[in-house]
Amino acid sequence: MPLSEAEKTxxxxxxxxxxxxxxxDREAYRPMELETGTVQHAFGSAHLRxxxxxxxxxxxxxxxxxxxxxPHEGKLEFFVxxxxxxxPDFEGRGGEDLAVELANTLASAYQSRQAFDLRKMCIxxxxxxxxxxxxxxxxxxxxxxxxxxxxxxxxxxxNTQIPKIKAVNIDGDxxxxxxxxxxxxxxxxxxENAPVLVTLCKIGQHCIVDPSLSEEQCTVGSMVVAxxxxxxSTISLLGSGSLHQDTLFQFLDFGCKIANRLNEALMxxxxxxxxxxxxxxxxx
Amino acid sequence: MNSDSxxxxxxxxxxxxxxxxxxxxxxxxxYHIIFKKSQVPKIKEKKKxxxxxxxxxxxxxxxxxxxxxxxxxxxxxMKTEVKKKTDISATGNKNIIxxxxxRQLLTLVEGxxxxxxxKDTRGHGTYEEDGDLKASVAGVKEQVNKLISVRPLKSxxxxxxGEVLVGRIMEVQQKRWKVDxxxxxxxxxxxxxVNLPGGELRKRSLQDQHSMRQYLxxxxxxxxxxxxxxxxxxxSLHTRSLRYGKLAQGILVKVFPSLIKKTKLHYHNLPFGVxxxxxxxxxxxxxxxxxxxxxxxxxxxxxxxxxEVIPRDIREAMARVRNCILALAQSYMMLFNTSVVVAYEExxxxxxxxxxxxxxxxxxxxxxxxxxxxxxxxxx
Numbered sequence: 001m002p003l004s005e006a007e008k009t010x011x012x013x014x015x016x017x018x019x020x021x022x023x024x025d026r027e028a029y030r031p032m033e034l035e036t037g038t039v040q041h042a043f044g045s046a047h048l049r050x051x052x053x054x055x056x057x058x059x060x061x062x063x064x065x066x067x068x069x070x071p072h073e074g075k076l077e078f079f080v081x082x083x084x085x086x087x088p089d090f091e092g093r094g095g096e097d098l099a100v101e102l103a104n105t106l107a108s109a110y111q112s113r114q115a116f117d118l119r120k121m122c123i124x125x126x127x128x129x130x131x132x133x134x135x136x137x138x139x140x141x142x143x144x145x146x147x148x149x150x151x152x153x154x155x156x157x158x159n160t161q162i163p164k165i166k167a168v169n170i171d172g173d174x175x176x177x178x179x180x181x182x183x184x185x186x187x188x189x190x191x192e193n194a195p196v197l198v199t200l201c202k203i204g205q206h207c208i209v210d211p212s213l214s215e216e217q218c219t220v221g222s223m224v225v226a227x228x229x230x231x232x233s234t235i236s237l238l239g240s241g242s243l244h245q246d247t248l249f250q251f252l253d254f255g256c257k258i259a260n261r262l263n264e265a266l267m268x269x270x271x272x273x274x275x276x277x278x279x280x281x282x283x284x
Numbered sequence: 285m286n287s288d289s290x291x292x293x294x295x296x297x298x299x300x301x302x303x304x305x306x307x308x309x310x311x312x313x314x315y316h317i318i319f320k321k322s323q324v325p326k327i328k329e330k331k332k333x334x335x336x337x338x339x340x341x342x343x344x345x346x347x348x349x350x351x352x353x354x355x356x357x358x359x360x361x362m363k364t365e366v367k368k369k370t371d372i373s374a375t376g377n378k379n380i381i382x383x384x385x386x387r388q389l390l391t392l393v394e395g396x397x398x399x400x401x402x403k404d405t406r407g408h409g410t411y412e413e414d415g416d417l418k419a420s421v422a423g424v425k426e427q428v429n430k431l432i433s434v435r436p437l438k439s440x441x442x443x444x445x446g447e448v449l450v451g452r453i454m455e456v457q458q459k460r461w462k463v464d465x466x467x468x469x470x471x472x473x474x475x476x477x478v479n480l481p482g483g484e485l486r487k488r489s490l491q492d493q494h495s496m497r498q499y500l501x502x503x504x505x506x507x508x509x510x511x512x513x514x515x516x517x518x519x520s521l522h523t524r525s526l527r528y529g530k531l532a533q534g535i536l537v538k539v540f541p542s543l544i545k546k547t548k549l550h551y552h553n554l555p556f557g558v559x560x561x562x563x564x565x566x567x568x569x570x571x572x573x574x575x576x577x578x579x580x581x582x583x584x585x586x587x588x589x590x591x592e593v594i595p596r597d598i599r600e601a602m603a604r605v606r607n608c609i610l611a612l613a614q615s616y617m618m619l620f621n622t623s624v625v626v627a628y629e630e631x632x633x634x635x636x637x638x639x640x641x642x643x644x645x646x647x648x649x650x651x652x653x654x655x656x657x658x659x660x661x662x663x664x
Contacts, residue, residue, distance in 0.1 A: 002502050004531075005503075005504075006505075006532045006533045006588055006590060007534070009590045010533040010535070013533075013593050013594065014599060017596055017599065021603060021606065022603055022606060022607060023607060023636030023639065025637075030640055051640075
């Protein structure tokens with residue numbers, strides 16, 4: 001969707017004045033709706049809606065052998081599916097580039113041990129470990145995909161329950177794992193430090209968060225910062241455009257501040273979500 | 285059924301085979317309210333009462349016990365029988381011969397007026413089931429004589445000549461611009477139907493064709509009017525009036541086309557310093573107030589002042605209008621001059637950014653609805 005010069009000017013002046021098209025200031029997010037446990041077959045899931053962006057995340061578990069170079073650690077894999085329902089641009093192979101970019105950014109954001117400790121996912125050193133499949137389905141695309149996705153992933157991981165291992169029997173090369181029979185006998189994943197992605201857009205001389213689709217059109221450069229408590233795990237530039245060195249550091253500080261705020265809000269919400277046995281899903 | 289068929293219903297007396305039916309219809313005459321399809325509680329209760337009375341009478345006169353269920357089925361069967369006989373599409377030119385009771389029943393159910401009974405022309409968005417006409421989409425019923433159609437709430441824009449639109453230039457082609465107007469196909473704005481700088485009588489040369497992009501380029505927003513509709517359904521637009529042309533700074537909001545009320549005026553300067561264009565195609569343009577003197581000039585409206593900074597208070601009012609329109613649209617409320625003004629006034633107790641919250645949006649829509657209802661009561 002191209003914008004006219006006059007519309008771009010209007011948005012630009014609005015950002016300068018710290019009053020955007022919909023009345024938000026530069027640091028404000030649009031309201032979000034979060035639902036956890038929406039996918040019954042998954043070990044953990046979350047559905048996040050941020051204005052017109054709709055993301056569904058499901059976490060699945062499998063027992064696998066760890067990589068030889070990291071025998072103490074479990075595995076984590078991200079897969080992004082851009083449904084053609086989201087925007088017609090995703091039709092055919094249209095969404096593939098974006099999906100790969102998103103998956104790679106997430107993978108590198110979760111790589112650091114400070115962000116997400118995969119050692120907890122190890123069952124038997126060098127032999128068995130849990131493999132987490134994080135499947136991300138983009139149902140609607142209304143701008144600011146990275147932020148929405150990262151929040152949904154964090155919520156889904158929070159919702160995930162890993163079955164407890166009762167016993168491991170080793171018989172030569174044969175390893176048998178006994179999983180607890182009780183469904184409720186599970187462990188939660190610690191997501192305290194899991195990163196939150198914040199997209200920062202430079203419009204004019206200023207930087208905004210949570211851009212709408214039309215605001216994304218007027219950016220001169222945008223950057224994704226994956227931040228956990230006081231540390232940045234990944235930075236990546238989106239699209240074309242470049243940033244000056246000073247601006248970059250300024251952006252990083254700003255991104256960390258926003259990420260912390262977002263993280264606090266998310267953790268508070270997750271703590272308030274009560275566990276119910278109601279039927280969930282889209283066909284309620 | 286058309287008026288000719290009235291003659292074709294023969295008055296010939298047919299040997300009365302089913303005198304029971306005749307008796308039944310005679311009793312029914314008194315209680316014809318049973319046939320009313322209305323679901324209004326008052327009438328519903330009346331219907332119930334009449335049904336009970338009717339059963340009593342039936343038992344007395346025909347000396348036969350019958351339950352309500354059986355009776356309903358019996359009447360239904362009789363109705364179907366009459367329907368079958370009076371179905372013009374099935375009987376063709378044949379004379380329709382009706383029994384006495386059949387004729388009576390036909391008048392009772394107002395067969396000549398009822399669409400489902402008299403087989404009216406079925407329009408878009410409807411289908412037939414068990415002889416009844418039903419809507420296949422959620423929307424508003426529209427009736428033109430005997431043609432009944434349902435206009436869906438959610439759909440693309442179906443253009444009509446003379447309607448005001450807001451559109452975005454998608455492509456510059458030879459002699460025409462392609463405009464996105466939320467219709468099924470991109471609309472066309474021919475170079476012959478715009479006012480070029482230099483007045484109306486200006487001749488259009490080949491050079492104008494070469495410099496089309498100077499006037500309007502990809503992404504530009506325009507307001508226009510539907511001039512005609514091509515055979516393939518593409519709309520042909522024109523901007524041959526000072527009101528139409530390129531739009532300057534402002535906000536575009538997209539809603540469903542059916543939510544825009546069709547009025548004489550689609551350009552409004554709202555009292556709180558905001559101008560809006562409610563395009564019939566569901567695109568709403570919110571801009572700073574448009575002064576009428578500004579419209580004059582010889583450039584054909586293609587020159588814009590991009591340096592101008594819109595003052596904060598107008599910007600706030602515009603953002604508020606934007607959020608109000610989205611709130612109304614989310615609750616499927618009609619958009620027109622008054623509803624937008626009322627919504628704006630009702631929203632004043634919230635800050636502009638608070639209007640993005642779902643509960644606040646519903647609150648604003650509800651308050652607006654209430655005030656609109658009150659205004660209607662007062663006016664009529």
